[in-house]
Amino acid sequence: MVATLLHEIPLQGGDVTDGVVRVGDTVRRPASSSTPAVHALLRHLEAAGFAGAPRVVGMDGLGREILTYVPGSTGLRLESVSEEALAGLAVLVREYHDATAGFPLTLEGWEGGSNDDKSPEIIGHCDLTPENVVFREGQPVALIDFDLARPTTRLFDIVTTLRHWAPIADPVDRPPLLRNLDVGARLRLFCDAYGVHPRDRRRLLDLARTRFHRSYGAMRTRAATGGNWAKMWAGGAGQRIRRAAAWLDVHEDELYAHLV
Ligand SMILES: Nc1ncnc2c1ncn2[C@@H]1O[C@H](COP(=O)(O)OP(=O)(O)O)[C@@H](O)[C@H]1O
Ligand SMILES: [Mg+2]
Structure with a gap:
């Protein structure tokens, strides 16, 4: 048979x-x-x-x-935290944003509204964690899991990506592979490879702070609905956001100096 x-x-x-x-x-x-x-x-x-x-x-x-199915691997590995991989990710995100041009920026149908106060420019992926980027031979080749996609600004999607990949996080909460990286230099590298406008570079850290504040609230609300969100919240997701925001406050001037 x-x-x-x-x-x-x-x-x-x-x-x-x-x-x-x-x-x-x-x-x-x-x-x-x-x-x-x-x-x-x-x-x-x-x-x-x-x-x-x-x-x-x-x-x-x-x-x-x-x-x-996109062949390759997801999740953090030594090769995916290299500078080449980060620059490749910036180029991929730039190509993705550019490719969304012409897609309607109306808010209906998406999981939620834009998280940036500025008018939407693109459809952001809004969840580019290491688990949602497919790598082959040390280079990012595809973005997957568009469940949180929505109209937003380029910078909002960039900030979300850098939260995970620079990363903008307290070292105690970083995966070991990301613990000792030079975050300021990586923010700069990503912005250079993407071609982030100087105006947006100056706004990047402010938007990261706003994002922490809003994602804390959004996560707490989702956690109340139960399921996996509740599990993530019980596992300390809210506290990790709080620590990341505090780490950003302490290091803001030094990071800003890399960006501008
Ligand atoms: N289209 C795809 N191609 C290759 N791998 C995929 C694809 N979709 C999902 N995966 C794999 O399954 C994992 C979980 O799927 P994902 O769509 O990200 O769901 P979740 O909402 O749970 O994050 C991904 O991290 C990836 O390893
Ligand atoms: Mg996923």
Whole structure:
């Protein structure tokens, strides 16, 4: 008998979505209220010729979204914290932002509104953690998990990315691979590789502070809904944000000197 049933292989790495599985060359993920908007975005990226995101295949009989599986690895490794990798990530994020051009910046359909007070410029990914960037041979090649995507500013998405990758975090909360990095130099490197406007470089640390404040509130609200958010909150997510904000206050002048 020919085996026609494909195995479902659970994919780990994310904190949030239960039931993400690989089936052959595809990934199946539970759909959410933002799935139609995300699919429209992914199709737009495909039409724009942006290769660094999964393609939409459709929906399966269980109501799950079907995306293409992007070969490579996710999560922090020695090679993914190199300066070359960080510069590559900045270029990839820049290409992604540029590829969203022309996509409507209306707020309906997304998981939430823009987190920046300035008018939206692009559709931000808004969750570029190491688990949501696929690497091959030491270089980032794709962004995955667009569940938190929404219209926002370029700088907001950059700040979110740097929170994880510079990282803007208290050393006690950093993964060992990121503990002893020169954060100011990495902020500068990312901004140079992306081509961040001087006006935005001056605003970057202020926006990071605003973001900490808002994500603390947003996380606490989500935690009240239970599930994995509640687990993350119970695991100290709020305290990590508080410590990161305090670390930023202490190091702000030194970081600013690298940026401008
Ligand atoms: N399209 C994809 N291609 C390759 N790997 C994927 C893909 N989607 C998910 N994964 C893998 O599964 C993990 C969890 O999936 P993700 O979509 O990020 O869900 P979560 O919401 O739980 O973070 C990712 O960190 C990655 O390792
Ligand atoms: Mg994820």
